[in-house]
Structures are given as C-alpha cells and as structure tokens.
Amino acid sequence: MKAVAKTAYGPEHLSYMDVPNPVCGDNDIVLKVKAAGICGSDMPLLYGPDEAKYEHYTYPMVIGHEFAGEVFEVGKNVTDWKKGDRIVSDNTGYVCGHCPACETGNYLLCPERKGIGGDMDGGMAEYVRIPGIVLQRDAASVRRIPDNMEFEYASVMDPICNAYKAIIQEAEIIPGDNIVIYGNGPLGLFSVQIAKIVNAAKIIVISTKRSAPVRNPICEKLGATDLLMADDPDLVSKVKALGGEDGIAAVINCASRSANVLPQAVEMLRPGGKFVMVGYTRSAVTYAEDPADLMGHKGIHFIGHMGYDHTSWRNVLALYREGRIDMSPIVTHKLPLSKWRDGFELFTKREAAKVVLMPELDKEV
Numbered sequence: 001m002k003a004v005a006k007t008a009y010g011p012e013h014l015s016y017m018d019v020p021n022p023v024c025g026d027n028d029i030v031l032k033v034k035a036a037g038i039c040g041s042d043m044p045l046l047y048g049p050d051e052a053k054y055e056h057y058t059y060p061m062v063i064g065h066e067f068a069g070e071v072f073e074v075g076k077n078v079t080d081w082k083k084g085d086r087i088v089s090d091n092t093g094y095v096c097g098h099c100p101a102c103e104t105g106n107y108l109l110c111p112e113r114k115g116i117g118g119d120m121d122g123g124m125a126e127y128v129r130i131p132g133i134v135l136q137r138d139a140a141s142v143r144r145i146p147d148n149m150e151f152e153y154a155s156v157m158d159p160i161c162n163a164y165k166a167i168i169q170e171a172e173i174i175p176g177d178n179i180v181i182y183g184n185g186p187l188g189l190f191s192v193q194i195a196k197i198v199n200a201a202k203i204i205v206i207s208t209k210r211s212a213p214v215r216n217p218i219c220e221k222l223g224a225t226d227l228l229m230a231d232d233p234d235l236v237s238k239v240k241a242l243g244g245e246d247g248i249a250a251v252i253n254c255a256s257r258s259a260n261v262l263p264q265a266v267e268m269l270r271p272g273g274k275f276v277m278v279g280y281t282r283s284a285v286t287y288a289e290d291p292a293d294l295m296g297h298k299g300i301h302f303i304g305h306m307g308y309d310h311t312s313w314r315n316v317l318a319l320y321r322e323g324r325i326d327m328s329p330i331v332t333h334k335l336p337l338s339k340w341r342d343g344f345e346l347f348t349k350r351e352a353a354k355v356v357l358m359p360e361l362d363k364e365v
C-alpha cells in the first residue's frame, strides 16, 4: 500500500512510498483510511528538530496520528465491529490497563501508553491496524462517527477534543466569562469555536503577524471578539482593558514557542483565574521577573494539559451530530495523500489552518 513513512532518524527521511499492508490479527481491526490530519506536532518529523522519542521507530514507520476511516477487516475474535463501520480512533495503540491512570479511565496519561502514528504505524496510509489489545483495554479509543460527519472532519477530532478539554473540562469556562487564547493554529481555532459554543463573553485571540493574514479571518468567522498581536508592547494592558471589571477568567495557551506567555498570563488573569498549557514549548516555561509571587497572591491555577479524555470525544461527537459544530472554516485544505509535502509546507508557511490528506483523492490525480 501507499503510505507516508519515516525511513530513518532525523529531519527529512520522510517519503510517500510502498510499505507492506497491515496484517489483521485475530483480535485486531484494520481500517481503510479515508482522511488523515496533518498536525503541528508532525512538523519536527520533516523539518526537525528531531526528538529523542522518535529514535525507537522501526523503519519504515508510517506517520499520522489523526485519522478516520471505514472498517476494512476484522479479526475472527472481534464482535464489536464489522466491515464498513465508519469510525475514528483517538490514536491509542497500547495501554497497560492497570496503572492509576488506566484504572480511572485516563488512558492518555498511562505511562506505558503507545500511540498509533507515534510508536507504531499510523494513519497517513491507505490502511491502518488498530491492535486488539487496545480494543480490549480501552474500547472507547475507537468510536463510531455520526452519519452526518464527513471523514475529513472526523479526522480532526483530536485537536477539537483538545480544545474541548482545555476550555470546558479544565478551565471550566461558563457563559459570560472572558477568555484569552494564545495562538491561531488549529488548536487555537478550535478553541475559539468551543469558547463560542459555551458563550464566553470576550474571546480574545493573540496571534503572530505571520499567521494573522490567513488565520485571523477564520478566528473572526468562528466568533473571536478581539484580535491582538503577540509582539504588541501594550498587549497585557490591552487585554486587561478588554476584560474590564469582570477580568479574564482563563488563558488558554495554544501557541508553541511560548516561553513568555506565562508571565503575561499571570498579569492578565483575574484572581483565581486559570492558565491551561495546551501548546508544547521547547523553551523553559519561565517568569520574566518575580511573578511567582504574583501567581501566588492572585491564586492563579496552572493547569498542565494532555490531549483529551473519553468525555471530550463523546461530547464533541454529540455536538457535531446535533449540528452545533462547523469544522469547514478550519479544514482549509483536502489533499491527496501523495501531496503530503505540499500539506506540510502550506501549514508551516501559515497558508493553511488544518490540512487533511485523503488517500482516495490520489486516484483522481
């Protein structure tokens, strides 16, 4: 089959190539991939900096952790699924089943968790295998998608569920709260959408000049009330003015290179406000000068964020089914799988928001 695969450790070494089809074990299912999202976290696979966690790949290693498709093959012991079922995976490929995280259903936090498209062959391919062990231990890691949900939207459930968890389950935003979102990449855009769904009052988005031209119009369409620039020297005072006497209830950090976000957030937030760290940063999250004291005095909550949980997935699918979520402004590009490199480039040049690869479009090229 055709797939996008890493062929060696380090930047580049990524190609559209023939790899063996996955073999469906007795407890496994194999999906025919219909759509696979390109994620910001995929960029280091092509451009570097390469990260130690990729060193243990067995090459060639198919990438892609955001994917949806149709069940193509089921192992002889599988009773929950049948050929033709339309499903999406939360990319869990293995969990231990007995650690404190697994026992409480927080499978994403399992220290032994392995991801499909992170530790084993992923979804940027014509077919992908879901291992039987995860179907047994974490059955809800694979979900049926609503009839009205197109595969390209099912494939971006990962980022929107991140936004749902950050804003609703972690920041606990309620209608009328003011919220600040750093970053207008896919996680930022989906956060705007979720903030709108919960009727946040002010939805303030902070972006860079580079990403503003394509992505800020999408922010506005989705319901952002105010757009500010990260390099604005008066950023904090402008945010505080917008928050007025109600103040800012939460800052959601969906920006990557974001070492300076925390001190700004501590200043912006109202007492008792919440800071949710969604975006990954490779720099130390640090304070400019003495705001640790301010964080304490204001009783700011710092919330480390990892992905989503089953509630996020269940509820986002329900919102979609009821017509309350429109992902079409965010999925700006649908490309054949063979055009994966174009997709990565569109994303890094900030000419796209979310890019989805669709293997079946290759037949039309």
Ligand SMILES: [Zn+2]
Pocket (backbone or CB within 6 Å): 039, 040, 041, 065, 066, 158, 159
């Ligand atoms: Zn992702």
Ligand SMILES: [Zn+2]
Pocket (backbone or CB within 6 Å): 095, 096, 097, 098, 099, 100, 101, 102, 103, 110, 111, 112, 113
């Ligand atoms: Zn575990």
